Amino acid sequence: MFETIQGHQTITKHLANEIDSQQVSHAYLFSGIDGIGKKKTAREFAKALLCQDRESPGCGHCSVCLQIEHENYPDVKIIGPKAGVDSIKISQVREMISELAIKPYSGDWRINIIDGAEKMTPEAQNSLLKSLEEPLSYNIFILVTSHPQSILPTIRSRCQSYHFQPLSMVEMEAAFFEQGEFEKQAVTEAVRAAGGSPGMALYLLNNGEIQKERTHYLRELYSLLKGDEIKIFTLAEVLSKDKATSQEMLEFFIHWFYEVNLLLEGHPLPQQGEPNPAHRAYHQLLENEKNQAIIKTLFEMMATIQYNVNLRLQWEKCFIKIMKIQKG
Template identity: 30%
Template structure:
């Protein structure tokens, strides 16, 4: 039974939506912009549900027919665009699923809502076709575009839409959510929230991972001992990390959290400000032995490793370069 109350964070956006609903000042086009997992889909669903709710008081009532239809995925006037080509939303997709269909009046609700996930995949022809509908929509037509890349959308589309920029959610809110909704232990919720960088979906994914304990074990083994490893041990560590190729960004993010803890202790010595509280002794020891320059080099090497992997640099090479900087710094 999702509504605005079930959304974590994004209070300003929800306030804007609720006010627009109460004042009946609804736009015909919205853009939800933010990284994958930040809550774009959940917000679009909650807003659509509130728009179609028969109670009409600024949020969905969870009791009317439309709300029940939304909860079961059977609301006939809320449609998600689909596309056969994984990397592209074509002009035919837009014309057949939005432009042609919007001319038909709503089946049972006040609005017909069209949600385009991964809107950055629309090619230029598709965007131009959509633009015509955005410029002259019927009174009941609403389009929601969800994207992680605002620059991929044409300026003419941006100028005609209300844009919601989804900001990172506070760690303590994510921790509380994981503990309450998923039953995650507090220490695990703290780590998942920190590594998620404010993206709720990323925190949920990590907390739900069956490999979490193994992943954390290998990560901690490396960050605790890398400075004492011989070169052959570094190579062995790379081989072990290769088992987590598909989750390697998560591995690097967990390492990033560790070294930020080291930096925090070096600057403040405040144990309450760190994520890996159970590892205080190891962290403090590293903080004493590390220089600010060295820690900065390590953090930069972690960022460079992610960039190299994104650029399809050889996995072993990228990992070896990262671990050697961690060892030497």
């Protein structure tokens, strides 16, 4: 089981042991950066629990495994934000809860996966809490999230938590080279920019303009740090198109300044990466204390945009604060 999961051997070994020892928990929290394999692991866990082949659970070939893979098996329910909506509404959680009392269709478990669990509204989270406090014996909840801090502590405390660490460049390159679908140089550049996320690396490989766009934003942000106040407003305008764009770029900026922080403290970059010219430029421009203050500001911005706010105004405030930090 779990043979198709790239990396995360410690987590998959723990999950396999729980299945073998019949000590499966009623609730799990899978956390880690986007595109790292959390939802895939949740699906593979469901296959291993419900597979028809008990000699090789999670076989991937039986009718149950195939239905789970295509998200149409009756005992595995997956919910997330609906198309064009930024949050998971209380109505979606209530619908899921209304089905919990129905006994499993064929196996021993009813598995409920909440993808993007941090996007549940406060009302939705409170609605879920009672089901976690008083679970029926055959129900399993798996909350998949890139921002566990946005989930109520009372929910987190009732889940068995697994944090998915970024994969190394070596692991990701090996997987992409084995597929043979992309040129070696393109793979190396995408893997280097993906921060340990195979999903992000694949996204960059299939969308070459994204990497060019990110390089452009780093140049603009560098100009802002050098004192170009106009960049406050031009950057705020283009980054405030929608909440998804804002969140994606915030995650990228946080990861970027984290790498700069490693260089400032004399540490190597993660995944055995080599500093590029942009790294060196930021390294020369920033001081460690100021860089850490910028990271804190970006995390504050991330928390703020979880609510219904004026994105452009929040970006402007964020960039003004970053410029003040740099000016000292």
